[in-house]
Amino acid sequence: MTLTERELVRWGQLVGKEVDVPMFLGLRGQLGAGKSVLARAIARGAGVEGAMPSPTFNLLFRYPAGEGVEVVHMDLYRLREPDELWELGWEELGTGPEIVLVEWPERAGEHLPGDRWDIHLVAPEPGSSLRIVQVHRVGSPPHLPGFPVRLETRVP
Numbered sequence: 460m461t462l463t464e465r466e467l468v469r470w471g472q473l474v475g476k477e478v479d480v481p482m483f484l485g486l487r488g489q490l491g492a493g494k495s496v497l498a499r500a501i502a503r504g505a506g507v508e509g510a511m512p513s514p515t516f517n518l519l520f521r522y523p524a525g526e527g528v529e530v531v532h533m534d535l536y537r538l539r540e541p542d543e544l545w546e547l548g549w550e551e552l553g554t555g556p557e558i559v560l561v562e563w564p565e566r567a568g569e570h571l572p573g574d575r576w577d578i579h580l581v582a583p584e585p586g587s588s589l590r591i592v593q594v595h596r597v598g599s600p601p602h603l604p605g606f607p608v609r610l611e612t613r614v615p
């Protein structure tokens with residue numbers, strides 16, 4: 460599936476609106492792939508309001524969403540070693556009513572939860588405004604809404 464930014468955002472908002480919790484999503488892809496774009500769209504869809512700064516240095520930000528749900532946005536790019544995860548409360552993550560969105564999940568190595576979706580974003584070529592979206596189910600996570608994505612015809 461290849462999506463424009465607008466389509467990726469639309470899908471993300473649908474995911475945020477309709478997912479069951481707890482939900483753990485690993486957002487993979489190179490620098491600038493669109494992981495934060497997708498994370499923000501999912502959070503918006505879940506009802507998060509206001510700015511969502513990049514968790515690049517804090518590694519984790521937590522936002523209230525609708526109906527007692529919380530969105531946890533993480534960026535593990537600067538994680539030095541998986542042991543640092545415990546200080547972030549990693550063990551508790553995704554056990555309550557949370558949508559956990561983790562950029563650079565590969566940094567967590569073997570500590571990733573067994574039930575999750577991994578979403579891989581890849582630009583077909585440098586500078587492209589499209590992203591190839593690959594979705595992998597690991598274990599038995601809740602249903603991922605809207606995938607394969609069904610979107611209206613592109614607005615020219």
Ligand SMILES: Nc1ncnc2c1ncn2[C@@H]1O[C@H](COP(=O)(O)OP(=O)(O)OP(=O)(O)O)[C@@H](O)[C@H]1O
Nearest residue numbers: 462463464467490491492493494495496588589590
């Ligand atoms: N189809 C697309 N989907 C998502 N983003 C796109 C698309 N086309 C272009 N872009 C642009 O690519 C950039 C993606 O930036 P973003 O911060 O989301 O990347 P990232 O994967 O989070 O990178 P990092 O690893 O640095 O956190 C944005 O500037 C966005 O406008």
Ligand SMILES: [Mg+2]
Nearest residue numbers: 494495534562
């Ligand atoms: Mg990012």
